[in-house]
Amino acid sequence: MQQELVYEVKDNIATIRLNRPEKLNAFTGEMLHAWHDALLESEQRDDVNVVVLTGTGKGFCSGGDVGSFAERHGVETAYSRKQSLAHRVHRIPLLMERMDKPVLVAVNGVAAGAGMDMALMGDIRIAARSARFAETYVRMGIFAGDGGAWYLPRIVGVPMALELLFTGRFVDSDEAKQLGLVNRVVDDDQLMEATYEMAANIASQPPLAIKMMKRAVYQSMHIDLRTHLDLASSHMGTIFTTEDHKEAVAAFREKRKPVFKGC
Incomplete structure (x- = not known):
């Protein structure tokens, strides 16, 4: 069975790679638990100075698996949904807030909904030229409940954050750079090389x-x-x-x- 998340450490750099390419790395409960555990291990390991987060295939992360949404209707109560977010998704931003080690995010394609929020949780974002970002919650008739409403205004300012949240429109890599959503845009085939070059630079510092x-x-x-x-x-x-x-x-x-x- 394919691992939904791949974790490895090399040269003082931990790599966390989301690994459901056939679903544009839409996350499952199992992936979220593995994601949290990988971050926790990175925080605790003395041989890790920098963390790199990316996705396999053509997408970084398309957010939650929409195919499972209908299955929850009539099953989840409001409270059980709240608890599910707290014990699965929300553990990740809370752990990342606590981590003193830098987290670089290599955005290799679409980052939508909670996938965009997960990218915003990093300290530095490097985007492939094909990358696209969108806070797509409104398209599903739901609220930006994974941290986007907190991160986004702090990065792009309140008016632009509200525009992106209210419309759910996609932002391409050039506009993302202009807005300050990403630090750097590189050609797709240079994404990981550029990311690891920066990660190695940081990892070599005290x-x-x-x-x-x-x-x-x-x-x-x-x-x-x-x-x-x-x-x-x-x-x-x-x-x-x-x-x-x-x-x-x-x-x-x-x-x-x-x-x-x-x-």
Whole structure:
């Protein structure tokens, strides 16, 4: 039986690959559990500095499997549906919010509905030229319940977020770049090479410094400047005591490439 999700670690980079290409990687309950477990393992492993998320085939993720929607009618109560989201989909953004390790998303095709939301949960997005994005919930007569209504306005601003949520229209890769939905657009056959090149660059940096920078950026979105600077001074005090900082200074003086150990 085909694995619905493939997980591997190489050169301090963990790759999570959604693997239902025949369904444009529409997720199932089993895939969501495997997705969460892969993220949790990446968070806990000392040999993982960066996580790459992508999909197999022509699509990144088309969201929930629409074919299963009709089966739920008359079976699920409002409360059971709420619990299902909390215990399956919502575990992923909550875990990703907690993770200090960078998550790069390589969007290799359509990212729709919850699939777009999953892409937005990453820290950096690189899109294939063929990639398309849409918050398609409205087309199914449902609400953007997987995080899109939280992530989208923080990335593109409230007016544009509402336009995309209200209309469910598709955004191509060029418009996605213009709106700030993605960091970079590359030709389809260059997507993974470009993604791993960036991931390798980040993975080669001092891990603790990367973690604290990511933490500081996301913390700063919810606090005032004075509180941010207070936290930053604490982070800096900690970083100055690390072996990686000492190694960076020594390597600079000795004109050699530093070797970081994450301590």
